[in-house]
Amino acid sequence: MVAPGEDLAPDGIFLASNESVYGPGKVALEAIVSSASTVERYPDDGVGRLADAIGVRFGIDPETICCGFGSDDLLARLARGYLSAGDELIHSAHGYPKIPNYAYANDALPVSAVDRDFTADVDAILQCVTERTRIVMLANPDNPAGTYLSGGEVRRLHERLSPEILLVLDSAYAEYVSAPDYENPLALIKSSTNVVMTRTFSKVFGLAGLRVGWVCGPKEVIDTLKRIGITFPISAPALAACEAALEDRDHFERVVGENHRIREMFSDTLKSLGFEVIPSQTNFALVRFADADQAVCTHRSLEADGVYTRRFAGGEFSRCIRFTLGTEEEMRRCIAVLEKGCQPNG
Numbered sequence: 001m002v003a004p005g006e007d008l009a010p011d012g013i014f015l016a017s018n019e020s021v022y023g024p025g026k027v028a029l030e031a032i033v034s035s036a037s038t039v040e041r042y043p044d045d046g047v048g049r050l051a052d053a054i055g056v057r058f059g060i061d062p063e064t065i066c067c068g069f070g071s072d073d074l075l076a077r078l079a080r081g082y083l084s085a086g087d088e089l090i091h092s093a094h095g096y097p098k099i100p101n102y103a104y105a106n107d108a109l110p111v112s113a114v115d116r117d118f119t120a121d122v123d124a125i126l127q128c129v130t131e132r133t134r135i136v137m138l139a140n141p142d143n144p145a146g147t148y149l150s151g152g153e154v155r156r157l158h159e160r161l162s163p164e165i166l167l168v169l170d171s172a173y174a175e176y177v178s179a180p181d182y183e184n185p186l187a188l189i190k191s192s193t194n195v196v197m198t199r200t201f202s203k204v205f206g207l208a209g210l211r212v213g214w215v216c217g218p219k220e221v222i223d224t225l226k227r228i229g230i231t232f233p234i235s236a237p238a239l240a241a242c243e244a245a246l247e248d249r250d251h252f253e254r255v256v257g258e259n260h261r262i263r264e265m266f267s268d269t270l271k272s273l274g275f276e277v278i279p280s281q282t283n284f285a286l287v288r289f290a291d292a293d294q295a296v297c298t299h300r301s302l303e304a305d306g307v308y309t310r311r312f313a314g315g316e317f318s319r320c321i322r323f324t325l326g327t328e329e330e331m332r333r334c335i336a337v338l339e340k341g342c343q344p345n346g
């Protein structure tokens with residue numbers, strides 16, 4: 001795997017970290033540049049102002065929103081606020097690999113619930129619940145597999161959890177979902193006391209480098225998260241960019257539409273070539289090979305061609321490669337390498 005600082009092909013394409021290949025829109029970029037004239041000052045209530053803008057865009061009470069330094073910051077804060085030593089956090093076995101770390105960081109125990117072919121399994125999660133369970137944390141849609149739980153399944157899970165257990169729905173890729181039975185968890189958040197959703201500006205809004213995320217949940221939870229956050233987590237350029245990006249509906253629609261088109265093209269083409277593609281609701285696709293050797297060899301062939309994708313070492317993922325969805329030209333280049341077949345010395 002290519003490490004930072006290693007020589008990369010000059011015309012290399014980077015399809016490893018699920019960033020948006022479309023970047024931010026023009027208006028967000030202009031807003032970043034204009035904000036440079038105020039950077040000698042602390043950002044003026046960045047968290048509150050951004051919560052207002054998010055509230056307007058998504059029809060949410062800003063009092064139920066907290067913004068942070070990427071959704072990573074907010075997931076970590078949720079764990080810090082609600083886990084004590086010896087508590088348990090349940091996650092899905094092939095779910096977002098960062099989740100167990102949020103438990104470890106607080107001397108709590110991550111409990112892995114088996115899944116069904118990379119999709120979270122509500123019954124298996126419920127079987128893991130004990131009196132020490134404090135948090136169930138799921139990415140929906142999930143990463144690295146791109147799979148999702150339907151709204152009905154999320155509600156079934158919630159109904160069977162005691163209200164003392166916090167259900168954290170990491171919705172970093174929500175904007176890319178096209179499945180008709182997926183549900184925005186907002187209604188569930190409004191009607192309960194123990195559900196939160198995290199979102200990010202790193203994916204569809206193309207602002208990963210500015211590090212901005214937000215969480216929506218019950219006011220008491222939001223209050224706790226605000227208390228334990230750093231002062232001024234939202235920088236002035238980040239605030240300006242996010243406010244502009246929220247208003248730029250054209251860019252948003254274009255990114256979602258293109259992603260959808262490329263996702264279908266890439267998946268259908270690979271399937272027609274005999275590859276196994278895990279059905280994705282995100283801006284990436286996981287391809288499963290016959291065995292780990294095949295995946296390692298293909299990953300090397302891709303790198304030799306300047307295509308940098310992500311391979312995971314552990315368990316069932318060891319025979320998979322995750323491709324962030326790029327432009328049509330970039331994905332055609334991936335397809336060409338895959339079509340040529342794995343080159344053992346490539």
Ligand SMILES: Cc1ncc(COP(=O)(O)O)c(C=O)c1O
Pocket residue numbers: 017018069070071072073096139142143170172199200201202208211212213
């Ligand atoms: C499922 C999931 N959650 C959270 C994050 C963190 O996103 P950020 O901290 O950039 O908001 C990522 C990043 O890739 C992710 O894949």
